[in-house]
Structures are given as C-alpha cells and as structure tokens.
Amino acid sequence: MLTPQETAEIEHELSQYERKRAACIDALKIVQRHRGWVSDEALHDIAELLEMPVDELDAVATFYNLIYRRPVGRHVVHLCDSVSCWLAGSDALAERIRERFGVRVGETDSEGRFTVLPIPCLGCCDRAPAMLVDGNLHVDLDPERLDETLERYG
Amino acid sequence: MERPLTANIRPGEPPLDIEGYERSGGYRAVRRALSELSPDDVLELVIDSGLRGRGGAGFPTGQKWRFMPRGDDAPRPRYLIANADEMEPGTFKDRLLLEGDPHQLIEGMILSAYAIGANVAYVFLRDEYRLAAETLRRAIAEATDRGFLGEHILGSEISLSLHLHTSAGRYICGEETALISALEGRRAIPRTKPPFPQLVGLWGKPTVVNNVETLCNVPHIVNNGAEWFRSLGLTSDSGTKLYGASGKVKRPGLWELPMGTPIRELLEEHAGGMRDGYRFRALLPGGASTDFLVEEHLDTPMDFESIQKVGSRLGTGTMIVLDDKTCPVAMLHNLEHFFAQESCGWCTPCRDGLPYVEHLLAAIDAGDGRPRDLALLEMHTRHLGPGRTFCAHAPGAMEPLQSGLRYFRDDFERHIAERRCPYR
Ligand SMILES: Cc1cc2nc3c(=O)[nH]c(=O)nc-3n(C[C@H](O)[C@H](O)[C@H](O)COP(=O)(O)O)c2cc1C
C-alpha cells in the first residue's frame, strides 16, 4: 500500500501532465525517496493509482539508471565512468572503493552501508573525476578525497 | 568581446533573482515582443539571425519552428520543450546556463513559445542536476508571480504554463523523440521520423524540442536584432558559443566565445595548453559522438560547417582532449562501453552491434585481439552507420570509432602484434 503521504505527493504531480501515466517517473521517484527502492508491491500500487499496466510501468522503471528495482545500501554511490572522468583517473577510484570498503561497482557491501553503481557523464567534466552520493555531487576527486568524502556517510 | 549568454553569470555566486535579472535588462525582450512584435516577426528574426541548434545537430532553429502548424485551425495545445537532458559525455555547458541564469532560459522559452504558438512548455531536466532543478523551480515561481508565466502574460492574450520535468537518468532521453516518449510516461524509445515532432509530437500534438543553449540565445536576438547576432560569429556561422575542454589540459573549463573561434585558441589560450609532461594527441570536438580530430586540424574554426569539412561535427562544442600517455584503444573502449550501455535496444544493429564492438575493443585493449578484429570493427562502423537505425545513437557511436581506426591504426596494430597494451 502506498502511504497517504506518497499518494498525496504523486497526485500533486498529476497536475503537470495531460495524462495520468505521464507522472509515472515522478511516482517511482517519490516512492523511492521514501523507501530507498521500488519493490514489486510498490510497482503494482503505483500502476493501479496511475491506471496503467504493471508491465508497462516496469518497462519504464527498469529503463532508468536512477530507479532501483532491488534494495540498496544506506547510501548509493554513483561513480562516473564516462570518458572525461576516465581520463582523470576514475578507474583508480573504483579500485580504492573495492580496497577500502570491499565493494565492487554493481555491488552492496556486506554491512549494507554502500551500494556502488556506475553512472554516465555527470556534466562536470572540468572538475573530473566526479561522483554522486545520495544525489549529492562530489568533484575533483582522488583516492584520498574519496576516502574522506565517503567516511562522512555513516 | 560580447558574451550575451554568460553576462549575468558569476562563477561561485548564486544566479540573479528576478529583480536582478530585470535590472540587468531581463524580460525586456518579452515586454517588447508582446507589445510590438507578432509571432511571425519573432520567427523571422530568428530565421534571419542564422541561429543553429546547440544540442548537437546544428539544425537551423527558425526553420525548425517554421514547420509548426499555424493559424486558427492548427491543433492545440502546442508544446515547447527545452532539452536539458545533457548527458553527452564530455558535455557540461547547459548546466552552467541552468544554474547560472535560469531566467534567461525562461525568457527564451516565453519568446520561443510565442513565436511557435505554444501554450504549454516543459523543461526536460536530467535528474542528476539537482542544483539546476532547485534554481529553476525558484525562478519559475518568481516569473509566475510577476506575470511572465501563466494566463494573460503581462495582461496580453498570451498564456504559457511552464513545467519542470526531472528525468531518471538515461542518455537516450536526450534524443528528441525518445524525450517525448519519456515525457508521456513510456519507456524512452525514439520514434520514427517522419512524422516530425512539429506535426506529431507530445501526446500527438505539434511540438518543438530545442536545446537549452539554443533557447537562451533568443532574448538577445530579439533585443539586439538578427544583424547583430550574425556579426558575433567570426565565420559565416552566427552568435557566440559555449565551448569547453576536458582531459589533460592545464585549465579544463567552459568559455563563451565567438562562434568560429579556432580550436588552437581554445586549446592553448583558454585551456592553457597541455599539462606538463603530456603532449596533445587528438580531440573529440563536441562530445563522445563526434569524430576525432588531430594536430593538422588545430587551425580549424569551431563552427558547424568548418568542423564538418574536416570530417567531424561541432556537436556540443565541448571538446575532450586525448594526450600521448593515454591509450587510444582504451579510450575507445570506454566510449563504446557508454554507447552499448545506453542503447535503448529498439533496433538490432545498435542493440547487438554495440556490445559486440565493445567486446572487440576490450579484447584488443587486453592484448587478446586478433588481426581480423580490425576488419570486423570497420564493418561495424558501416553497419551501424547513418540510415540503418531508428535514431542517431548508433551512428554517433561509430564516429569516434571510424576516425579512431584511421588515426590510431598503429596503436591498434601494436596491441594485436605485441599481444599487450603498449601504454601499460
Ligand atoms: C542519442 C542522442 C542524445 C541526445 N542528447 C541530447 C541532449 O542531451 N541534449 C540536447 O539538447 N540534445 C540532444 N540530442 C539532440 C536532440 O535530438 C535534438 O536534436 C535537440 O535537442 C534539438 O535542439 P536544437 O535544435 O536546439 O539543437 C541528442 C540526440 C541523440 C541522437
């Protein structure tokens, strides 16, 4: 069941669009903001609210890099793996995360603290390499700054 | 030198609020257009200005607008969409305009919507641009309070409702027909053209999609005229351009300069040349989906026609520089990994071909390449090229590859002959 809060937030988005289903990305993001990810159950509830087939909603949900259809850790790290960050040494950052936190790109660590996922170009190529942690942008990284930054996310 | 697009932008400082923006001459173009100019006058101005789309393809903006059905029996509503999905690797220009001067974009959208007769508009923004989203929300609220948006703009018969849509991260959403699918709440698959969005767009209604930087130019064209705009460019191409550079240059960054500024000036004066210990090898002039250019091209003006003449595309105008210490095969592997991952999967050459290309490059990069792999890669540059897929994603992916195979032939052959990467 969607919470009244979630339902209210989704219904607020409906006014932006001509058709209900157009709010589906907003709806997925709203539910994910409250619960961390989008479960099958939540998917069904959203589809019902927006009067669209569940499989069509799943076709949308699974399409996007930033909708999580599986549980994630307390913090989600999106490490840019596109070309400007790669030129600036993003491979070394992925390696550092593996050494320090025992988690490879695409995985969650055993304590459920970090999920590390790749992300295409974050649009700050003049300050590469870059990553997002819980949506917050961190730039000009090197392995030391990476450690310092991630330590702040408990 | 005139820098209309970035005149209000102070790096590290918050953008002007609506008062500051109006004080610096903002919304004057909207006031003038609504009281003195007809929609056709604005359209003519933009046609005469020679403005070409800054989203990558360089399509003349006025011509695009002219395809919109006009008159009383044209379908309604009609839509204008600002494409703020900016995900082309190496591109970071729209972010500056969105975060740095949101009212400039809003004013550009009001004027453009007026010219094409649209009464509903969306900004389609990538989700990762959180600061831009906050900035725009605030600016849209301010503009609505002051009567620049909503019903009866400045007491006229014109209305425009402007919405911000934040996406959820997928490169193909930047392709204008995929963007329309995404905005309708469908899987973001491109659509065949024709029909073009101007006739059958969002919810089947006439729609124009323009890049953020394109739209930001419109207020200045209305204020200063088409002649002025044309005179800003150093070549036959009009206006200024946000150019950028990333890679191992001394000062990676973004600069508004006259259209047609030579590559060498960008690289040496603005980006400060290569970092100590690195030499220039090649560059992608306008993002990942453009062909490599090399030393002999450095005196080419960065404009649509000149870059096309030397075998590449201006693209987004933000260049990615390859140095002599970085393996070009590995760089291509990185690029094709991106394209393979971001393929929407609709057409076979793209869905199956790109992972195969990535696989071949990974093997060569790891020292497991075979001599016939180069012919296989070349075959793919043809089979995934223009005309064989529903959208320009796969052809774009082949641009760095086809030029890379030409300019870095020795590197490819050494990887295969020595069965290792000579850069490691
Ligand atoms: C794969 C792909 C991705 C694209 N991504 C963007 C983008 O992020 N932003 C953009 O403005 N245009 C992008 N485009 C170009 C758009 O399809 C469209 O041409 C552009 O938004 C039109 O605006 P303009 O005429 O003002 O340049 C992309 C095109 C393709 C094929």
Ligand code: SF4
């Ligand atoms: S070329 Fe690729 S991205 Fe474009 S429609 Fe075909 S499969 Fe989708």
